[in-house]
Amino acid sequence: MPLTDLTLADCWAYRPDLDVPADLDAFWARTLAADEPGPAAYEPVDTGLVQVRTFDVTVPGYGGEPVRGWLHLPANADGPLSCVVEYLGYGRGRGLPHEKLFWAAAGYAHLIMDSRGQGWSAASGSTADPHPYPAGTVPGFLTRGVTDPETCYYRRLITDAVRFARAAREHPAVDADRVAVTGISQGGGLALAVAALDPGVAAVMPDVPFLCDIRRGVQVAGRGPYGEVTEYLKLHRDRGEQVFRTLSYVDAAVLAPRATAPALFSIAMLDQVCPPSTCFVAYHRYGGEKELRVYEFNDHEGGEAAHQLEQLAWLNKLLGSGTR
Template sequence: MFTDLPEAELRQHRSDLCEPSDFDAFWADTLAEARSCGDPVAATPVSTPLAGVDVFDVTFPGFAGQPVRAWLRVPRGAPGPLPTVVQYVGYGGGRGHPLENLLWSAAGFAHLQMDTRGQGSGWSRGDTPDVAAAGPQAPGMATRGVDDPRRYYYRRFLTDAVRAVDAVVDLPGVDPGRVAVLGHSQGGAAALAAAALAPRVRAAVAHVPFLCDIPRAVTLTDSAPYREIRDYLAVHRDREEQVRRTLSYVDGVAFARRATVPARFSVALMDEIVPPSTVYAAYHDYRGEKELTVWRFNGHEAGGIDDDAAAVDFFLAALG
């Protein structure tokens, strides 16, 4: 069933997100610190049975210089340098197996699939720990360090997402002038942040992005990951204000207000995990050229392979 406002009202919905006054300084300082430390980017060839794709095991410095893993897949023998897609993974997943997710390299792109720190055991394996200390939290990642924006999990994750764009330009086969970002759900949140914060990004695709218009989302759905925030506040009743403040630093609506590259969004009107109005909120506030595909009879899977096919066309047009 439909899970949110009627479609006509969704087309008019705007977020009332109140950004912190130091939002831009917060992210500028965070990224400056990350860029000042860490080992160089490393890419090691991986032996696979693939006849048409070369795979590299990549390690790059993420938040605070901490090592983050990724797979780089490059079409074998393609004349380079190539248009490049940096992909971020949905909640609970990691970079997976080197033989998975071959669409982008098969379509002629260099493809970096970033691992997700501390995740990768829900449905797709990962190899990157989240080494930061955190206080009390609800089960899952959405409230890890949520009492303090500087200790919050998603500060680290979104910094990793930006640093993946920084790192990819030094990798084999990559055209540094043609880099795009892509993600679904949690990955869509990362794509919006990277579109706003990473100067090398030339286009973005955010399918049913998580972490948008968060205060509204928490009151509309009973599903995780937003449910984790509600569960935390149900116990820590006196911390609502500070939790809201922390979340405002990672809200996709704030990133959308700062992003200017061409972007493609998708939204699913029967999505019980990411409320449709929260996607519309980010889409409406997005500053760059944009398009939105509405899937009326789908849930959080959104358009599935149809979204993927449209994303390929979108990036071919945007990157050449």
């Protein structure tokens, strides 16, 4: 597979100026304060597994709208636990309750957020996105409501993600001072955004993150969701600046300087979906202490299971899993 973006040396040097909306902080403060969501609900689920307890989760998200999820707890854990809140990749729902057990097996509480409108499995229960979007939107999520920050789909999804991090801290099995956020691709971009918008986050692990330096992503990505913007602007030739202005409000690289929690990034140098240069921009601009693992010969799969072990060692050292 050929190199499709900058070299590693050039990525280290690539530090563009991004367009930061003057009202960015006011926009997000108003968004997150727009309603007073009620408490999360947790219903036990019989998965047939004996080492992990699982709960069907409903968290009031954007506008108080119900967002589904799973909570996994180690069956015999004592005392408040560190918690990993996980956000999902593009087009993926929360799946079935037994699919993601790594963090619970390692002794952590693990809260998984469904992505509104993206779930596919009726068996798992999916989260709807009840908001209409204008005609002319191309298939996918990146251009939904993209002519105005107020209607942008990712305004809702990021708000959902912040609410899940807050819900984790409020759960009695969780140590509120030890909540980390993570995700791959779209989930990595959401984790970065949450770390920027929620000072209660204790650690962030963005893995090959999407939604970073979006304009460049649209220009150089070889495949994946950034192409939706290209297709949209082929139809709406006069809306380029309007579209990129809207997307700047949800760009994780734009938000990254506001985050202060320790971070462990991963970037894949042959990534055609989230070009490495875009991920490096978020890394360079990140406001807290940070480490990086580079997978020089991987595409968008990144480090996969090998990187999961890197995350576990890093998070164990930073937070630990059980009672302190």
